[in-house]
Amino acid sequence: MSEKPREFWRWKEYRQTMPGMDPRAAKIVTAGVDIGSVGSKAAVMLDGELYAYSVTRTGGVSEETAIKVMNWALEGTGLKTEDTHYVVGTGYGRVNVPFAKKTITEIACHARGAHYIYGPTVRTVLDVGGQDCKAIRCDEKGKVTSFLMNDKCAAGTGRGLEVFADLVRIPIEELGKVSLNLTEEPPPVSNTCVIFAKAESLALLRQGWPKEKVAAAYHLAMVDRIIDLLTKVGIEKDFVMTGGVAKNVGIVSRLERNLGIKPLEPKLDPILAGAIGGALFAKALYEKEVGLR
C-alpha cells in the first residue's frame, strides 16, 4: 500500500473580486504586485478601494509569476493590465515585475497596507512572511518610523511552519488550529534553529507525544523567537499582524497571550497588506504624475 505523496506545506491559491464595485466608474485604477519569497499577491484598487486580488505561489521565474498573479487578479473583471494607470512592484522579487512603473520596499508597503486593512490607529506591524519576519513601527499616516528584520534565519518565519507541516503531515492551513487542540500548553521546543527544532520535534513524537502537543511546543518556540524581534523594535498600540503567518491562529493567539496585547482583527486577508500598500502608493504616484496632488 503506497500512499500518494502529499505536500502538506502547499496552501491553496485563491482570488476574489469585491462585489458591488464598477471598474468603469473608477477614475484611477492602480495595482500593487507583491512578489514574496513564497507567495505572490496582486491587489487591484479603484480610486484607492480594494476591488480584486489574487494570491499564488511564487514560481521559479519571478517575471512569469508577476504576470500570472496580475492576470488572475483581473480575471473576469473585464480589465487588462494595460487598463491600470499605475502599478507598483514590491516584495523580495519586486524588480521582476515587468509592468510595474516603480518599486517600493515591502516594509513601506506593509505599513501602508496595514493602515488600509486595520485603520489609522496602527503603530506596530508584525509581518511574518514565507522566509522572513519584520517588526515595523509606523506613524498615523502609515509611514515607517523604524523597523527590524530577520531574513537570515528560517526560525520564526513561514518556512519553519512549512518544515513542521511536512514533518507531522498536517496541512499548513490547519496547523495553527491543531496546535490549540489541547488542554495544557507544553514547554516550548528548546531549539531555535529549524533544523534542530525539527529533530527535537521528531524525538518528542517518538517519545509518544501526540501531534497536537508537539505542534503546540513548536508554535511556542516560534512565538518566542518572534517576540524577541518585536521587543527589540518596541511595541506600541495598536498592534497588528500581516503576512501569511497572520492567518495561523496558533501563532496569533499565543503572541497575544505572551505579549499581553491583543492584535486588531483584520477586515481583509492580512496576506494582502504588501500588495494593497503598493496599490495605494501607486495611486499617490499617479496623482502626482498627472498633477492631481
Added chain:
Amino acid sequence: MITAGVDVGAKYSKIVLLEDGKNILTRANGVVGFDVGKSAVEVFEKALVDANLKRDQISQIVATGMGRKIIHKNPPINAGEIVPEVIADAKGVFHLIPTVKTVIDVGAEEGRGVKVGEKGGVKDFVINERCAAGAGTFIETMARALEVRVEDMGPLALKSTNVIPMNAQCCVFAESEVVTLIHAKVSKEDVAKAIHDAMAGRIASMVLRVGVEKDVVLVGGVARNPGFIPPLKKELNAEILVPEYPEYTGALGAAIIAFEMEGQK
C-alpha cells in the same frame, strides 16, 4: 592507573581509555540514538571488551559533550565528574600538540573556538550551539540536497576551483539555494565547494571573535572532511593542523582530567 573519558556528542559517543594519563589503550565510538544514555553505555561496554577490562578496573571517569549529564553519577558508567567540551578539547589537543594556541572544534551540531593557555587551560572560547549552519549538520543537509553521500562531499569539493557565492546563511534556506544551483546546471563539484566555502566563512568569523593564534588545530568530526580545510585555511590565513583521530580529542581530554583528579587525591 586507568582512566576513561566519555564524550557524549550530538551524533556520536566517543570513549578513550587511558593508562597513566598518557597511553591510549582503546578508542571506541557509536551513534547516539534516541535513548542517549543507552547509546553511551553500549559504546562504553564495547570499549571495555576491546581493552579486556572491567568497570571496577577504571579508577576515574570524566564525561563531556552534550549528553554528559546523563551518565554523571549514573551507573553503569557512573562518571565521577563532568566538564564542558571546551575544557576537554583544550586538554586533549594540548596533550597531542603542545604548541596549540587555538582549537577549532566542529561537531555535528555545535561549533567551538577555544583559545588555549599555558598547560592546556582555556583562556577564552566561543560557541555556536543554536544554528545548524555552523556545524556538521550543514554539510549533511546539503549532501542530502545534492544527493551525495556525506563522506563524498569533501573529496567532491576538492575537485572544483570555481568560486560560487552562496547567499543563504541558514541551513533551511541554503537547501533551497542548492536546489536552485542544481537547476541552473552548476556542477555538483562547484556546489559542494560553495557549501564548504560558506561553512568555512561562518566558522572563521566565529573563531575570529576570540582571535586566532598559531598553532591552529581543527578537531571534531568535520575535521575528517578534507574539503573543509583549504577554505578554512584561506579564511584564517593560517596553517590548520589536524590530529590523527580528531573526533576523540574531547574524550581524550576528559580521560586526562580524570587522571589528574586521581593524582590529587
